[in-house]
Amino acid sequence: MKVEVVLTEADIAQEFVEAMEARDLPEKFFFWFPRSAAEWASLIRDAELYGGLQESWRQLAADGPAMAEHFGPKVPVISFGAGDGARDRQLMAAFKDKGCECLYFPVDASQAMLEMACAGAEDDEFETVGIKADISSPVHLVYAADAAEPPRLFIISGNTMAAFDPLAEIRYIAQCMKPEDRLIIDGELYDEQKSMARRDNPAARKFLMSLLASVGIGSGEGEIRFHAKRDDRHEGLHLITRHFRAERDISATVASQEIPLERGERIGLNFQYTYTPDAFRWLLQVHGGLEIVKEYRSSDSRFLTAVCKK
Numbered sequence: 001m002k003v004e005v006v007l008t009e010a011d012i013a014q015e016f017v018e019a020m021e022a023r024d025l026p027e028k029f030f031f032w033f034p035r036s037a038a039e040w041a042s043l044i045r046d047a048e049l050y051g052g053l054q055e056s057w058r059q060l061a062a063d064g065p066a067m068a069e070h071f072g073p074k075v076p077v078i079s080f081g082a083g084d085g086a087r088d089r090q091l092m093a094a095f096k097d098k099g100c101e102c103l104y105f106p107v108d109a110s111q112a113m114l115e116m117a118c119a120g121a122e123d124d125e126f127e128t129v130g131i132k133a134d135i136s137s138p139v140h141l142v143y144a145a146d147a148a149e150p151p152r153l154f155i156i157s158g159n160t161m162a163a164f165d166p167l168a169e170i171r172y173i174a175q176c177m178k179p180e181d182r183l184i185i186d187g188e189l190y191d192e193q194k195s196m197a198r199r200d201n202p203a204a205r206k207f208l209m210s211l212l213a214s215v216g217i218g219s220g221e222g223e224i225r226f227h228a229k230r231d232d233r234h235e236g237l238h239l240i241t242r243h244f245r246a247e248r249d250i251s252a253t254v255a256s257q258e259i260p261l262e263r264g265e266r267i268g269l270n271f272q273y274t275y276t277p278d279a280f281r282w283l284l285q286v287h288g289g290l291e292i293v294k295e296y297r298s299s300d301s302r303f304l305t306a307v308c309k310k
Helices: 011-023 027-031 034-043 047-062 064-068 088-098 110-125 138-145 166-176 202-214 279-285
Strands: 003-005 074-080 101-108 130-132 153-156 180-189 222-230 237-244 251-255 257-261 266-275 291-297 305-310
Touching: 011 027, 011 251, 011 257, 027 034, 027 202, 027 266, 034 074, 034 110, 034 202, 047 064, 047 088, 047 180, 047 291, 047 305, 064 088, 074 138, 074 222, 088 101, 088 110, 101 110, 101 138, 101 257, 110 130, 153 166, 166 180, 166 266, 166 279, 180 266, 180 279, 202 222, 202 237, 266 279, 279 291
Parallel strands: 003 130, 074 101, 074 153, 101 130, 153 180
Antiparallel strands: 180 305, 222 237, 237 266, 251 257, 291 305
8 A cells, every 4th residue: 555645643743732721623633533533434424414415426326427538548546535435436437337547546634534635546456656745735735636647637525625715726626637637526515404414313413422432522511513604705515613611620632641621611623615516517617617518416415526627
């Protein structure tokens, strides 16, 4: 298994300590610990929560042979925030059936997730080089994009962009693209009840608590709360935030450092955006400067997936 390291374990450990001290844990830390990575890999396969997303990617795979014609005999696939890589492999299998050779570059800050993606791809006999990097960093994105020459297929799936500032992230990604490249990106569509229910449920809470448990915070020591907001920068951008509130004096242990939390203190957990269809298209086309080549909308109207070019 070959992995190029841009974000070291020492770097991410120090960033985690600083994030805990600031009482704000961004996205990348939720997949850093093996326990939370395993919980996420299980959660993403929940058909009730993510069935629409899985359906969209089956539609993409069905169109894989036609998509492969754009790239020729070799298709470099660079997946930002690859997770376990299952959706990537589904599409690459369709390319392989067309007779194309896929060169796979999964990119993730989590060593555990990166190992899952690389191992799965190698089992399916794809040439694979993992890149351990922080996709919220423009510098790291450029490094990962330069792993192959154009034309390249970039992927950011699983509503991953929504865990960052999407207005900034789409511009970072667009800056990495050349006219002959393609980008596959999906987003979760906003629904007043279903968007919250997809996050505030026992399985999702178990995933969130698995990170806190990894630093010594038990489920009985506090409460996770959710809040729905709107992002006033553009109509149709909806934001769900969440935080953990300590119900007594407790402490977290991170990289051998003990960080005390007083009763009533809150730790901000990773947020996520959802979009109206028009807002998602605006984000890609107007704000990101991309052209949508084709769209795939899940039959449950929960996810919209776009194939884009610059």
